Amino acid sequence: MAEQARKNTLWRTFHDKFVVEERFMEPAARTALYRTAVVLMAVGALLFVVTLMGVLQSNTGPWGPDESIRNWLLSLRSETLTAAMIFLAVVFGPVALPVIVLVVTVVWGFAAKHAWRPIMLAAAMLTGVVISQIILAIVQRSRPPVDLMLFGADHTFSFPSGHVLGASDFLLVTTFLVFSRRENPTSAAFGFVGAGIGIVLAAVSRLYLGYHWFSDALASITLSLLILGAVIALDTWRTARIPGERITGELSKADAPGD
Numbered sequence: 001m002a003e004q005a006r007k008n009t010l011w012r013t014f015h016d017k018f019v020v021e022e023r024f025m026e027p028a029a030r031t032a033l034y035r036t037a038v039v040l041m042a043v044g045a046l047l048f049v050v051t052l053m054g055v056l057q058s059n060t061g062p063w064g065p066d067e068s069i070r071n072w073l074l075s076l077r078s079e080t081l082t083a084a085m086i087f088l089a090v091v092f093g094p095v096a097l098p099v100i101v102l103v104v105t106v107v108w109g110f111a112a113k114h115a116w117r118p119i120m121l122a123a124a125m126l127t128g129v130v131i132s133q134i135i136l137a138i139v140q141r142s143r144p145p146v147d148l149m150l151f152g153a154d155h156t157f158s159f160p161s162g163h164v165l166g167a168s169d170f171l172l173v174t175t176f177l178v179f180s181r182r183e184n185p186t187s188a189a190f191g192f193v194g195a196g197i198g199i200v201l202a203a204v205s206r207l208y209l210g211y212h213w214f215s216d217a218l219a220s221i222t223l224s225l226l227i228l229g230a231v232i233a234l235d236t237w238r239t240a241r242i243p244g245e246r247i248t249g250e251l252s253k254a255d256a257p258g259d
Helices: 001-018 028-059 067-074 079-091 095-110 116-139 162-179 185-208 215-237 251-255
Strands: none
Touching: 028 116, 028 215, 067 185, 067 215, 079 095, 079 185, 095 116, 095 162, 116 162, 116 215, 162 185, 162 215, 185 215
């Protein structure tokens, strides 16, 4: 009993000092965050279902603009562009991106006085990996022809694109977690524009190199919108407080207005 009580006390101390991160805002601002989360999840889920149904109706073959976009990108191939696209594929790939995420979360966790946001980022990335692996195994969609791949043959399933999903999750969730604590909407807008550019580049690199159809990348982006909405909802529920509400944690109390 004494040992259990000691462990509970240690966890409570750690939780209060590093995990809890409560911030104050006006009721309308918190409502807007919840509304944004619901819209993102609804739009993401709807677009994913539409894309999935289209892919299934095509017997997991090319769907919609898949072939026309692939053919257009094939016409743009050059040595310089291929090298740039391979670089992007490596950065957002299954080796480099997890290392980047690990470094970001560890450094962020040590540098910040709260660990909540690094934990949220890591959880969002892991959620994306799990979801993509489940869908890959269920849909079992074949990739474009192997002879068109420019960075080695890949015979695994293609729907959704793991590269694009990882890049989207990392860029969108990180942007929200960073800029949601700032009061400058202009900087947040620039942050999300930058994230959008990064996502487009990640998606184009996978299509250009011949590993995915356009609908694979589209499905990944819609899943990222759903995950981002869930992150916004959970983060708001856990950290957003309006004046008069009870707060917990020593550091949160120190940040309280008037303290």
